[in-house]
Amino acid sequence: MIVQAASEIAQDFGPEYWREKDRKHTFPENFWKALVGAGFVGIIIPESYGGGDMKMLEMILAMETLTSESCGLAGTWFLCLTSVFGGLSILKHGDEKQKERYLPKIVKGMEFCLALTEPDAGSNTLNTKTSAVEEGGEYVINGQKTFISGADRAKGMVLVTRTTPLEKASMRTLGLSLFLVDLPNPAIEVNPIEKHGINYSKTCDIYINNLKVPKENMLGEKDKGWYHILDTLNPERMSFSAAAGGIGILAIRKAVEHAKQRNVFGTPIGSHQAIQFPLAEAKAKIEAARLLNYKAAWRYGEEQPCGAEANMAKIAAVEAGIQAVYHAMQTLGGYGYAVEYDVERWWREINLIRLAPVTHQMALAFVGEHVLGLPKSY
Numbered sequence: 074m075i076v077q078a079a080s081e082i083a084q085d086f087g088p089e090y091w092r093e094k095d096r097k098h099t100f101p102e103n104f105w106k107a108l109v110g111a112g113f114v115g116i117i118i119p120e121s122y123g124g125g126d127m128k129m130l131e132m133i134l135a136m137e138t139l140t141s142e143s144c145g146l147a148g149t150w151f152l153c154l155t156s157v158f159g160g161l162s163i164l165k166h167g168d169e170k171q172k173e174r175y176l177p178k179i180v181k182g183m184e185f186c187l188a189l190t191e192p193d194a195g196s197n198t199l200n201t202k203t204s205a206v207e208e209g210g211e212y213v214i215n216g217q218k219t220f221i222s223g224a225d226r227a228k229g230m231v232l233v234t235r236t237t238p239l240e241k242a243s244m245r246t247l248g249l250s251l252f253l254v255d256l257p258n259p260a261i262e263v264n265p266i267e268k269h270g271i272n273y274s275k276t277c278d279i280y281i282n283n284l285k286v287p288k289e290n291m292l293g294e295k296d297k298g299w300y301h302i303l304d305t306l307n308p309e310r311m312s313f314s315a316a317a318g319g320i321g322i323l324a325i326r327k328a329v330e331h332a333k334q335r336n337v338f339g340t341p342i343g344s345h346q347a348i349q350f351p352l353a354e355a356k357a358k359i360e361a362a363r364l365l366n367y368k369a370a371w372r373y374g375e376e377q378p379c380g381a382e383a384n385m386a387k388i389a390a391v392e393a394g395i396q397a398v399y400h401a402m403q404t405l406g407g408y409g410y411a412v413e414y415d416v417e418r419w420w421r422e423i424n425l426i427r428l429a430p431v432t433h434q435m436a437l438a439f440v441g442e443h444v445l446g447l448p449k450s451y
């Protein structure tokens with residue numbers, strides 16, 4: 074049912090829609106309205122707040138279908154920003170007041186963003202410097218974040234701060250705290266960064282200057298933000314695995330169509346093993362990664378540890394997806410480089426998934442240490 078409903082939306086937003094949005098750098102208003110209207114934005118939010126009452130596995134099925142049937146990364150991106158960054162974070166760690174305040178609005182399309190990455194900390198989140206200092210009944214927040222997607226439009230933000238300086242924390246993993254912040258806010262300056270792809274959505278630098286946030290906007294427990302945010306980062310990884318596999322499937326479909334009809338030496342180019350085998354191999358790897366991602370999503374839904382599966386699925390999906398798009402480009406020859414054929418756009422999109430939300434190397438480091446039991450490599 075989920076796949077069918079997502080598929081129906083995807084039919085209305087074909088590659089030409091995304092080509093234009095990417096070229097003109099415009100937000101896909103109609104697509105967002107369709108996602109909200111069909112209930113996808115609230116898919117994992119309980120019925121009592123107006124949502125679909127489903128779990129991460131259903132979310133992954135929706136993302137995968139939207140992405141692989143026509144939308145590319147956009148099929149995952151917007152749901153991840155609002156439903157995972159906003160919805161899931163609040164669902165997991167919000168108090169009743171926060172849930173009542175935000176979740177029904179999210180179901181109706183209130184956009185969210187996650188402000189985690191900092192210019193100096195990068196992959197080392199524990200080096201977060203944005204400080205939140207308690208003064209009376211509120212926190213005063215100062216700092217800088219970078220690469221914050223959707224911050225230009227979002228009305229809500231999950232902000233990762235440090236409430237106890239690293240040198241004073243009893244453990245390195247303690248001292249971070251999360252806040253819910255309403256946007257726009259005069260204490261937050263938002264500057265979009267020009268980027269390589271996904272130009273239908275802006276990714277921004279943000280500067281926070283004496284932002285005052287009431288104490289009751291803290292999400293979860295003080296100083297335990299690192300543990301809380303993992304409950305958002307694992308589903309974010311699953312979302313981007315769904316995106317990587319989905320983009321790969323989209324590119325393979327395009328390549329197969331082309332390879333069947335393109336004939337330059339008397340037979341369709343798809344009959345040559347150099348064209349056929351890499352596509353077949355990528356398809357096999359995508360399908361395997363997909364099952365691992367389902368397992369990660371299922372475990373998350375059952376509140377079981379899922380970090381190992383989430384990281385391994387991301388490693389496998391992104392490599393398979395990149396192989397698929399790379400060979401789709403080769404299959405299309407010169408047309409693979411032409412904007413009109415979309416493969417170059419998917420290539421720009423899929424390369425992000427090696428860098429974000431977690432870099433390929435950091436995901437490998439997680440598996441090395443936590444799955445294989447090897448010494449920490451950094």
Ligand SMILES: Cc1cc2nc3c(=O)[nH]c(=O)nc-3n(C[C@H](O)[C@H](O)[C@H](O)COP(=O)(O)OP(=O)(O)OC[C@H]3O[C@@H](n4cnc5c(N)ncnc54)[C@H](O)[C@@H]3O)c2cc1C
Nearest residue numbers: 187188189190195196220221222276429430432434435451
């Ligand atoms: C388009 C886009 C959208 C984004 N959206 C968001 C968002 O909405 N919210 C948000 O908070 N962030 C967002 N990010 C940030 C993204 O999560 C980070 O860019 C990413 O986590 C990597 O951090 P960094 O760029 O600082 O790289 P760095 O941490 O500087 O890493 C650079 C390179 O060094 C490697 N490296 C670093 N340390 C090690 C190590 N110990 N072992 C092996 N290799 C290592 C990395 O793997 C990487 O290849 C976005 C980024 C982009 C590009």
